[in-house]
Amino acid sequence: MTMLQSVTSPIEMSVDDDGIAILTLNRPEARNAISDDMRSLLIERLEEIASDPAIRALVVTGTGKGFCAGGDIKGMEKRMSAPAGEVAFNGWRRQQRVHHAVSLLMNLPKPTIAAVNGAATGLGCDMALSCDFVVSSQQATFAMSYIARGLIPDGGGLYVLPRRVGLTKAKELIFTGRTVQPEEGLAIGMVDRVVPHEDLLAESTNWAKELSRGSATALGLSKSILSNSFELTQGQVLAMGSQAQGICYTSSEHQASVAAFLAAKAKRG
Template sequence: MTILQSVSSPIEMSVEDGIATLTLNRPEARNAFSDQMRSLLIERLEEIAADSSIRALIITGAGKGFCAGGDIKGMEKRMSAPAGEVAFNGWTRQQRVHHAVSLLINLPKPTIAAVNGAATGLGCDLALSCDFVVSSEQASFAMSYIARGLIPDGGGLYVLPRRVGLTRAKELIFTGRTVQPEEGLAIGMVDRVVAHEDLLSEASQWARELSAGSSTALGLSKSILNNSFELTQAQVLAMGSQAQGICYTSSEHQASVAAFLAAKAKRG
């Protein structure tokens, strides 16, 4: 495994066999998100998107928690700002959060959240913004924003109803209640539940399976699927036609067809 970030970084990055792993690394704070972590997450996601040798991404947490949401110290700092600056400062921070979430949702590679512990607030949003969620038996999920008088601001308003349906999303957001792994699996919030000690190995194996095909076809398919609920049938078909035209010219498609024809000729 190649470690690309030092162990002292609040977000560690490693790459093994084309699978990148980002580890949220503030275990003493249950990996609550600081401003520094937002900036680092943006940098790492941009790096992963641009690196063709990386085929998939796993996000997990160090220690007992996956991510406890926004950092309380950051909240204190925001509230202590002069009244005339609170709104604009908050808006500025939100732009950074939304940039990071958009990069994650639209990363042209399969993404998996390997949830090792509690994923609350922004942590829950972060997990659900991945394509797939693998949960440890020791994990839990909560859209806990309501307890702080807030709304989900890390993508949850977009991704949660797409996973569990509108009515159930409202219930989870309005109550902020905790969802255990088996319920999460039953309602579509979680895709797999595994033994805690097997979490990263199971996530890595699934990431290899998901990313084994053409990276061109994967990236283009994901870009259309992510928007398919907002598009008409005609728009999806049109985007598919354009994407297929790109696939026709890809080295993966040409090599696959050549190999198929060679095998057919050999069989006679």
């Protein structure tokens, strides 16, 4: 496994021999809370992963006891201390960066897995749910804790949580901000797998390899349609599928697969 970031970086990145990228949130002293600098680095890394054809899937995890404690409290303090006439616009600009990062994660044209090693609260919970799949350590917890700070979920939770657990359960979790244990998360669809803590990264990377074995072209196009299918009509999904299939017809993966099938058939006689 080749390290692409130094161990002192707030976000470490590595890529293994199977093309599985691992992004590790690395501010354990702050339970991996997302600072402005960390958010900018996250955006850079996600853009890099999206554009690198050698990377086939992404696993996101954290160091220390927490997965991600959400937004950095020091950043909140700085935001509130700005002149009254600048608070709203500064907040709006910050939201654009948050949404850019989350959108990159949601729309990455490759399978994504959150390997949740500890508490995922607020923005941390949003980030986990923005991945295609959530693998939870038995030591992890989840909480839409925004309400405790007088805030609404601003990292995609208002969009992704109802799609995972249903509207009524999403309202309950957001209105109360209560903590969800792994087994409850699994039962309600917030979590996809629960594994022993010591097996978390191995289980997650192995699943990422399984999910990314197929055609990268077909995977990326399928994901782009599936992720928006709840907002589309049947006709729109079929039309987008037709366009995507037209691209797949021209892909090297499809042509190689058909050629291999025909060669094997000819050999069998």
